[in-house]
Amino acid sequence: MKRNFILLSLFIFSGLVKAQVTDSLPNNLYFNIAERLLQTDGNLKIGGYGGIHYNQPVGGEIKQNGKMDVHRFIMLLGYSFSNNTQFISEIEFEHVKEVYIEQAFLQHKINNYINFRAGLMLTPMGITNEYHEPNLFRGVERPLIDNYITPTTWREIGAGFMGYILPASIKYQAYLMNGFISYDGSAKLNGSGLRSGRQKGAESIFSSPNFAGKVEYFGIRGLNLGASVYAGNTQSTLYNGVNKNDQAALAAADSSVVGVAMFGFDARYSVNGLELKGQYYHAGISNSEQYNRFTAKTDGTPNDLGSSLNGFYVEAAYNVFRPLENVHSELTPFIRYEKWNTQNTVEQGNTNPAYDKQAIVSGLEWEMAQGALLKVDMQFVKSATQNEFVKTFNAGVGIMF
Template identity: 25%
Template sequence: MNKIKVVLMICVFAGIGASTPFAAKAQISASDSVMANANKQKLSVGGYGEVAYSREFFSDNVYRYAKSANYKNDPSHGRFDIPHAVIYLSYDFGKGWTMGSEIEFEHTGTGTSYEKDYDEGGEWEQEVEKGGEVELEQFWLQKTFSKALNIRAGHIVVPIGLTNAHHEPLNFFTVYRPEGENTIFPCTWHQTGICIWGKMQKWRYELQFLPGLDAMNFTREGWIHNGANSAFEFTVANRYAIAARIDNYSIQGLRMGISAYYGQSFDNTYNRDANSDITKKKGAVTIGTFDFTYNAHNWIIRGNFDYGHLDDASYVSSLPGRATRISPYSQDLVGKAAIASGFEAGWDLFSQIKKMREDKQKLYLFGHYEYYDYYIPANKKVTDYPESNINRIALGLNYYPIPQIAIKGEYSHRFLKSQYNNEPSISIGIAYEGFFF
């Protein structure tokens, strides 16, 4: 822990649905966004989307860390992208029964899948439909007994950390989602399970029962980021997990939240090997996070601190089937822990111009800082990868011509350990979030 720099973040979001029953301008949970603007209508349709362009002034070669001197003077490269395009659909059946769904297109495509072909001697086969992904991020049925008690079953958002709980693009200043949480956690984290949630005075709580993550999908560069993925047409649930979140809205414009997760990840894949000594270990994942939001007096300030630990991390690379030649899984070591933290603040320049203020246009000048480490080695005898230790700053503007649309621009710079090359870039983007019907 003495090598870990911890920076607490204050976190604020100016989203669409910013008005809540708790406090003016304090954000709502992303899991509530589907129903946020229903206004007692039977059917509600909405969504959000992003278009982005970036120019990166550093090498994108896969060996840029292993042989950093060879790629110091590589030319810059650019890319256009549609990170997310999402459709919300919700319906109120009456008598407290509602349905909510969120369909997401990532990078305009569909995705890939793996299957084990027993006609080919158990060989793994990969099917490619198209680059990118189409995912069902939410699909649930809910019974509401009161504001304080709702039961939701189906595919739900797992609100661990700031970005997962509030992942819509108007809920962060940067063009892309904050890197730290997006690197070490599934993001957006969504799984099929059961949820109990409710609102009581100035509080919102949520408790979830979920399938455990799959350690076969853990990687060095992303820690547990891919752990919620399934290569099959179903999600394996040999192991289970619980997740919880509590938010407080007592102070006008301020939201403070904590979240926690615990679940086992070993032996949670297809074809259990009951005779293996390694799979008898648990591979427990434990996560604790804190975040808060302030949105008042023309300021928006956002932040989070997250720490996660993986038991038996030194055994992950030795899990049966992970290191075989035909396996689709990574053979890399996985860290025993990961950390993400940061700070972001912006001030509305148009608040000082009467005409812009009356027209509800906003122009935020913002600064962003985050620190994250996606690989903390299991012990001193295990290989360390110092490139995992990253500080990042970003400076830029967010222009809101109307509350539902943001035009973003930023200069970003990643600072790595001295033996590596730093990574500057510029990005511009446009994002929207709204309800159409």
């Protein structure tokens, strides 16, 4: 029923728009690497991005070694079977030795308004989860709330629709996807957030679909506004093989899942070298009290998954080379303030202030040529239980082609 309603709604919406839609898209839209390659000519499509990072804790009385890491390198391979049917994949190498598939989906253009997608896709929530290439976010590391609230890079297997309603300056996405895993013999979720529940399309278990959708408005030059929503239940291995008449087994399986209802708002504005950006997330977790009791530790201590999570950040950046007509590179200082709480509320007991955190990140980026960057920043992070910020110096190389 939910799938049919989404399909019908999108067809009705596209039918209401009478103006002619062209294949050209406005310059003030944001595109990740997959979206850019989908628009390129030729059958075979090749691209890539990556980052090499240096992270050095500083300050304090205890000396700590820094970490140097080829954090990630991603090769994008795509193929156009026809003008309307294309395939996109991203193969990710992390820390030199780990290999993942970040995206692998088939897209078919139904008409100028509607494209069907199926496969492993990024969940359209917030900014960074979709736009996570090094030249699309400020700083060596991605914003911290995009690790803890929306767990970048969050992708699952699913199907749905995306497209552009150009006369209304709207981009939309609507998918039914696989959900987080909450139980596979032990708890997968806790007070640190949802990140460990990502299944990433790797032999994922499936017991109920989740809905993910986003609408973006780009009708004002330089401005992009987004609203995202995600809703559904987590997945559990306890549903596999359970007798439908076994009420005790069904009750145990029900206790091993939680409901996730997440929404987000984001805004980006760019004018004359000035860039302003911000986003806000809130996630409500239902059944968390029962889940925490069911997944208690061996000593009987309940798990600490919160009943809600939230977070936001605001960021400002300015390209100081913008006024220089003969300089074609970009030198951009920036500053970002982040605040997030992965245990914003709980159904029972008291919240743990150690999960209530804030961060200030300030740095400088030099984009020598389009898609080739050097980055440095200082990161200051503090929880509500700490009196001083934990400081880290970061430097890195970023590329996208």
